[in-house]
Amino acid sequence: xxxxxxxxxxxxxxxxSSTSQVAVDHLRLSIAEGNVFGFLGPNGxxxxxxxxxxxxxxxxxxxxxxxxxxxxADTAVRSRVGYLxxxxxxxxxxxxxxxxxxGGKTSGLRSNQIKERTDSLLDLVDLARVRRQRLRTFxxxxxxxAGVALALVNDxxxxxxxxxxxxxxxxxxxLMADIIRRLKHEGKTVFFSSxxxxxxxxxxxxxxxxxxARLRRVAGLADVLSVPATGWSLTxxxxxxxxxxxxxxxxxxxxxxxxxxxxxxxxxDLGKLLDxxxxxxxxxxxxxxxxxxxxxxxxxEIEHADGESR
Amino acid sequence: xARPFVLPGVLVALIAGHLLVAVQLQSQRVAMAQxxxxxxxxxxxxxxxxxxxYRDLVADLIFSRTxxxxxxxxxxxxKIDARTWQAIYRRIDAASELDPYFVDPYYFGQAVLTWDxxxxxxxxxxxxxxxxxxxxxxxxxxxMGFNAFYFLHDKTQGAAYLMEASRRPGSSPLVxxxxxxxxxxSRGTETAIGFLQELEAQxxxxxxxxxxxxxxxxxxxxxxxxxxxxxxxxxxxxFPADLRELVKQGVLFAFPSDPYGGVFYLNDQGKVWxxxxxxxxKR
Amino acid sequence: xKHLWPIAKITFLEGLRSRxxxxxxxxxxxxxxxxxxxxxxFPHDVVKVAVDLGLGxxxxxxxxLTLFLGTQLLAKDLERRTIHMVxxxxxxxxxxxVGKFAGLSxxxxxxxxxxxxxxxxxxxxVDLLTADQYGVVHWPTFVLALSMMxxxxxxxxxxxxxxxxFVSSTFLALGLTLVIYLIGQSVEELKHFLxxxxxxxxxxxxxxxxxxxxxxxxxxxAAFNFKTQAAHGLSVSLSDVVWPFLYGVFYSGVMIxxxxxxxxxxxxx
Numbered sequence: 001x002x003x004x005x006x007x008x009x010x011x012x013x014x015x016x017s018s019t020s021q022v023a024v025d026h027l028r029l030s031i032a033e034g035n036v037f038g039f040l041g042p043n044g045x046x047x048x049x050x051x052x053x054x055x056x057x058x059x060x061x062x063x064x065x066x067x068x069x070x071x072x073a074d075t076a077v078r079s080r081v082g083y084l085x086x087x088x089x090x091x092x093x094x095x096x097x098x099x100x101x102x103g104g105k106t107s108g109l110r111s112n113q114i115k116e117r118t119d120s121l122l123d124l125v126d127l128a129r130v131r132r133q134r135l136r137t138f139x140x141x142x143x144x145x146a147g148v149a150l151a152l153v154n155d156x157x158x159x160x161x162x163x164x165x166x167x168x169x170x171x172x173x174x175l176m177a178d179i180i181r182r183l184k185h186e187g188k189t190v191f192f193s194s195x196x197x198x199x200x201x202x203x204x205x206x207x208x209x210x211x212x213a214r215l216r217r218v219a220g221l222a223d224v225l226s227v228p229a230t231g232w233s234l235t236x237x238x239x240x241x242x243x244x245x246x247x248x249x250x251x252x253x254x255x256x257x258x259x260x261x262x263x264x265x266x267x268x269d270l271g272k273l274l275d276x277x278x279x280x281x282x283x284x285x286x287x288x289x290x291x292x293x294x295x296x297x298x299x300x301e302i303e304h305a306d307g308e309s310r
Numbered sequence: 311x312a313r314p315f316v317l318p319g320v321l322v323a324l325i326a327g328h329l330l331v332a333v334q335l336q337s338q339r340v341a342m343a344q345x346x347x348x349x350x351x352x353x354x355x356x357x358x359x360x361x362x363x364y365r366d367l368v369a370d371l372i373f374s375r376t377x378x379x380x381x382x383x384x385x386x387x388x389k390i391d392a393r394t395w396q397a398i399y400r401r402i403d404a405a406s407e408l409d410p411y412f413v414d415p416y417y418f419g420q421a422v423l424t425w426d427x428x429x430x431x432x433x434x435x436x437x438x439x440x441x442x443x444x445x446x447x448x449x450x451x452x453x454m455g456f457n458a459f460y461f462l463h464d465k466t467q468g469a470a471y472l473m474e475a476s477r478r479p480g481s482s483p484l485v486x487x488x489x490x491x492x493x494x495x496s497r498g499t500e501t502a503i504g505f506l507q508e509l510e511a512q513x514x515x516x517x518x519x520x521x522x523x524x525x526x527x528x529x530x531x532x533x534x535x536x537x538x539x540x541x542x543x544x545x546x547x548x549f550p551a552d553l554r555e556l557v558k559q560g561v562l563f564a565f566p567s568d569p570y571g572g573v574f575y576l577n578d579q580g581k582v583w584x585x586x587x588x589x590x591x592k593r
Numbered sequence: 594x595k596h597l598w599p600i601a602k603i604t605f606l607e608g609l610r611s612r613x614x615x616x617x618x619x620x621x622x623x624x625x626x627x628x629x630x631x632x633x634x635f636p637h638d639v640v641k642v643a644v645d646l647g648l649g650x651x652x653x654x655x656x657x658l659t660l661f662l663g664t665q666l667l668a669k670d671l672e673r674r675t676i677h678m679v680x681x682x683x684x685x686x687x688x689x690x691v692g693k694f695a696g697l698s699x700x701x702x703x704x705x706x707x708x709x710x711x712x713x714x715x716x717x718x719v720d721l722l723t724a725d726q727y728g729v730v731h732w733p734t735f736v737l738a739l740s741m742m743x744x745x746x747x748x749x750x751x752x753x754x755x756x757x758x759f760v761s762s763t764f765l766a767l768g769l770t771l772v773i774y775l776i777g778q779s780v781e782e783l784k785h786f787l788x789x790x791x792x793x794x795x796x797x798x799x800x801x802x803x804x805x806x807x808x809x810x811x812x813x814x815a816a817f818n819f820k821t822q823a824a825h826g827l828s829v830s831l832s833d834v835v836w837p838f839l840y841g842v843f844y845s846g847v848m849i850x851x852x853x854x855x856x857x858x859x860x861x862x
Contacts, residue, residue: 049862057677057861059860077683085674088674091607102600147678355782358786362778363649363778366645366649367645373635411821
């Protein structure tokens with residue numbers, strides 16, 4: 001039994017006139033137990049709508065979403081699910097401790113279980129020092145972490161995270177990534193949405209790409225990223241003038257980057273470029289392949305989808 | 311170029327302007343208040359509708375404003391004209407309609423509407439509400455009885471109210487006695503003194519007590535003179551031309567004085583009264 | 594309905610710690626202190642006026658508190674989408690509405706105990722400092738008046754919940770509830786006035802019908818006013834209390850059930 005199933009889910013929003021807008025178009029998707037699934041798409045593609053349908057905050061126009069084999073409308077099943085809303089807001093005057101008490105109680109936990117989970121989770125999200133401080137004094141990142149603790153307080157089998165990385169600083173992103181890895185290690189099923197490719201790369205077993213309300217592609221991560229690199233970016237410790245003098249005959253662009261110079265070139269010209277740069281006494285600082293960004297992949301998907309529909 | 315005096319200058323000008331405007335506003339508000347007075351007062355039904363959950367408080371407020379208005383007029387020694395008395399009556403009436411159990415409007419109404427405003431009918435209309443809503447309060451029918459007898463010259467009605475008062479708990483035995491005397495006798499002033507003595511005994515406020523004593527003193531003077539006039543008429547077969555005659559002719563040993571500072575005289579109907587009209591005279 | 598208590602508790606804490614709450618109590622304290630000067634302006638019914646002031650201030654502060662906390666606790670939940678985190682737990686929509694109402698009711702009851710305590714203290718001291726012929730406080734009716742006032746505010750809170758269930762703006766919910774309060778306080782008086790008729794005023798039967806219908810639709814909040822009885826210690830019969838009590842319970846029940854019903858169909862985007 002797959003823990004998360006979208007069974008031909010469609011959501012229409014009725015507009016002011018007779019026109020109605022499609023937010024989710026015939027979504028068919030199921031996620032296997034223990035998988036980390038990244039739900040990708042640009043803003044407004046329908047990611048949040050799909051997630052809210054899964055949690056019964058929004059009702060599908062047709063089709064249905066299943067959680068752990070039960071319809072999303074089943075209240076009780078949510079005691080085995082954790083959810084982190086997109087840029088969450090909690091009650092300003094509560095403390096993390098009280099927030100987790102609430103989450104635990106509503107999931108049917110006993111008081112001693114709640115205490116245990118609270119201690120370990122607040123350590124995990126690094127909020128143990130401020131456990132009795134009101135949430136109104138918290139930064140956005142701290143709120144997000146409190147939200148993660150709330151989502152996990154009931155030790156859920158399924159964890160749904162809506163844009164968990166957005167608005168976090170690098171440290172916060174790392175913490176979030178660690179948590180997701182840990183959940184995977186514990187065998188939980190994780191479903192999270194993002195519009196940043198980097199988040200997905202390291203974490204997901206599987207990605208789904210949704211564009212304009214339609215799921216375009218579901219694949220293992222490797223498949224998605226097997227798109228050939230479009231070029232290379234090299235950074236050297238040299239002034240642009242020095243670089244320019246070495247680049248005659250090579251197709252490349254260069255830009256100054258605070259004492260360093262970034263050179264971009266195609267896959268084809270890489271070898272020739274490296275030869276030239278070898279003559280340069282200054283060292284090579286970095287060399288990275290230019291992977292298509294999510295934006296590029298999405299655009300590709302949109303073009304692809306358009307071609308299909310024709 | 312720095313102009314260090316501009317801002318302070320502007321500030322001073324603004325403050326001066328503000329003071330001017332504030333003074334103007336004040337006088338405009340006073341004029342407006344007088345205009346509102348002309349326009350009259352909301353009918354009690356409308357007040358009840360607008361008072362929401364605060365009917366009792368509104369009653370207190372209306373009453374206290376009337377009280378302080380009346381006090382202010384007295385303090386300034388101004389005379390209250392008939393129209394203003396009507397306005398005062400309407401406010402007391404409204405306060406008591408909003409809270410018919412509220413004692414103060416009745417006492418105040420009795421104190422000012424009868425002696426000062428010459429509105430005994432209105433006073434009794436007001437008190438009648440108190441009589442109905444406060445069935446255990448003997449003072450309400452007692453006041454009404456007094457007003458009926460003394461101001462409205464209706465002895466039968468007066469006696470009936472007094473009988474009702476005497477049956478209510480806490481009333482003095484004197485009330486029953488007064489009721490009996492009222493239904494049998496015609497000696498008005500003497501009965502009135504009896505009433506007032508009873509009223510005085512009921513009062514604890516030293517100011518009111520003093521006022522009552524003054525009034526009793528004045529009525530005693532009138533009573534003495536009335537008796538002397540009777541004797542004079544028996545002896546000479548006519549009213550004296552002047553009350554001083556009574557002393558000259560030996561009917562009276564000494565001429566009584568009015569505690570209010572007035573002078574007793576004999577009016578056209580052959581009744582003894584005083585130039586003070588039983589109110590303090592400003593000198 | 595097994596998750597009522599967690600929802601009620603966080604609602605209670607959230608309301609109790611908000612600044613509105615604290616500020617209003619300071620204002621109330623200042624207002625109550627006016628009792629000492631105000632009531633002595635009256636020659637006879639000193640204690641009556643003290644009780645009027647005490648209960649009147651309690652009613653005013655209680656009203657503001659109910660309106661602000663009521664709209665803040667529910668409409669703000671929707672506006673700031675705090676509700677997502679609650680409903681994502683194993684909490685049904687009905688549990689959410691009823692639990693929230695229970696929490697708000699708890700706040701109302703607690704505030705009324707505190708405010709009523711202030712009012713009682715002020716009235717009691719005036720009573721103590723004043724000779725008995727200037728009136729005494731009639732404690733049983735005093736407590737009754739406070740209890741009925743509490744019930745009235747709970748009814749009003751249920752009306753706020755009803756509006757908040759389909760209106761998404763806090764401001765609109767507040768405005769609508771305020772209108773209901775004004776109508777509820779005066780509809781009985783208006784109906785009475787129209788029925789008995791004013792002299793020289795012709796009242797159209799259609800208007801009278803409208804007012805009669807309004808009387809049954811809008812809550813009759815004047816029925817919960819026992820302040821006059823408390824101030825004068827008038828006797829109150831059992832049926833004087835039982836019917837308003839039942840009325841309050843049923844009216845609130847209808848409002849909350851409707852709110853829950855609307856909530857069940859509502860989507861939270």
